[in-house]
Amino acid sequence: MTSGLLATSKAVRHSERKSAVSAHDSRAAWLFISPWLIGFAIFTAWPLIYSGYLSLTDYDVINAPNFVGLDNYRQLAADPKIAQSLGNTLYYTVIQVPLHVLVALGLALLLQRAGRASGFFRTAFFLPKMTPPVAIGIMLLLLFNGQSGVINGVLGWFGFQGPSWTTDPNWVKPGLILMSLWTVGSSVIIVLAALREVPDHLHDAAKIDGANSWQRLVRITIPMIGGTLFFLLIVNTIASFQTFTEAYTAYFGSGNTTYSNDAALFYAIYLFQQGFEYLHMGYASAMAWVLFAIIMAVTVVQLVLSKKFVFYLGGHR
Template identity: 50%
Template sequence: MSYSNEAMALKRPRKRIQVNRARLRRNRITGWLFISPWVIGFLAFALFPFLASLYYSFTNYDIISSPQWIGLKNYSNLMHDPLFWHSLYNTLYYTIFSVPLSTIVALGIALLLNMNVRGLTIYRTVFYLPAIVPFVASSVLWIWLFNPSFGFLDALLRAVGLPAPGWLYSVHWVKPSLILMSLWGVGQTVVIYLAGLQGVSKDLYEAAIIEGANAWQRSIKITIPMISPVILFNVIMGLIGSFQFFTQAYVMTQGGPDNASMFFALYLYQQAFQYLHLGYASAMAWLLFVLILVVTVLVYRGSSKWVYYGSEQ
């Protein structure tokens, strides 16, 4: 009798283990079923195009015929393509001026909107509204503003006795015009800065006021260091976006005049979908990917000298 009781006692843990394993297996299957739409979408619309573009960059491919392996010829041809280097120059020019200006303007607006003044919600809404306007619609609006015949900006300049620069129709002014337009949509960045400013402890400001620090000193010594991780995030996102600048140039200038606004992404689009040079365009895309990766890594590594995290001692 005692022997049978001991056997039953040994079987119970085994049954429990088997039940737990079966339950764990069912939970795993259920979990995979729930995330399967995302997994399928990722494999079909992200990973496969990513790897396919790498393969096509080593081929001569025009969609109509089968890809032909040509090795590094696409990359070699890019190195001898004057328009490729010109588009890269235009993109770097836009990035070098647009990202710092957007950062300064967005941070300045966020500091103003963080003040306790009457009608603050209205001001915040006004500055954020341009961020939700579609790029195509805002581009059409700015085409009218930059029009040399009846545009608002030229009319304003003539009213104060200044010459009209020609804006989108001038080789020298088309890139500054697009940079000026980029400041129109900083509202989304302003919201991120506002969230960072709300997280700065008021005790730090009170202590600084007791020590006799003025508003400028408080901004430089407290506000900027405390939101420096937010600044780093916005700078990196701004860099990535500026290297892929496309929609506004495509709608407003088509790369003109005289290729002065032929940006990298626009030239890539033309090679891929106008000339059907898919292999050539894939090589351009991978060079752009490497360029963005290198710049992002350099900025991130250099951030250790100016970014402060609250957990640091």
């Protein structure tokens, strides 16, 4: 009887000490993450909520917001520039994102074979990522100039007449897409890390079974790094829907008015114009929420499709 009471007492004391330690650890954890929580609340959560309110108002920054309900959203549906800018953005996204992932995969496969030189090439591929986006926009005008650009000069060496990348509306977006590959280096490093995690014995077994390099790539390598490729697909899709700086610098920030730059009018650029050039902040807030809804919908669709097409280690899809 006595021994049972002692055991129960020890168990209670142990439980109390464990609870005290757990509470102490919890307080310490909240203390350490509190700077981030405060920053998130002030600089992310509150602006997000307030922009939702502004989307229901007529606000020009100078005067107090005037509540107008859903008028801004109705105006969005009737604004031809919205359809044009969304079309440009979708065109850019549909081509740029798969191309970005394919180029990153191809360069990573080459780096995997580089041996001791891979360190140098990893650095060389990643360095362009450090280039400021504004500089990339300026480089686009220099490299893709129809008369004296480097790209057309190189094409001329092989007997091809290069297009007017920066003035022909049909070639403005392809030029921006090609220029976006300048910063593919970070994706290359991510894919390379994933490739090095693919078990060698799978390739060895495939070789014994007579599989060639292409079959091993399609049947083993790509499925095994499917999670990484899907991550790049998600991240780059979100980024491409918000593309702004390079196109704005090249086609809107230079003050060039000798030709129409509607072909480079992406949704984020039109949003910026409405909010900060025309001071239609309520309308711009409504545009921002529409963009958020589009990105969210596309991401959800990608997540649903990933369950069928993306393989993860452990056999889970």
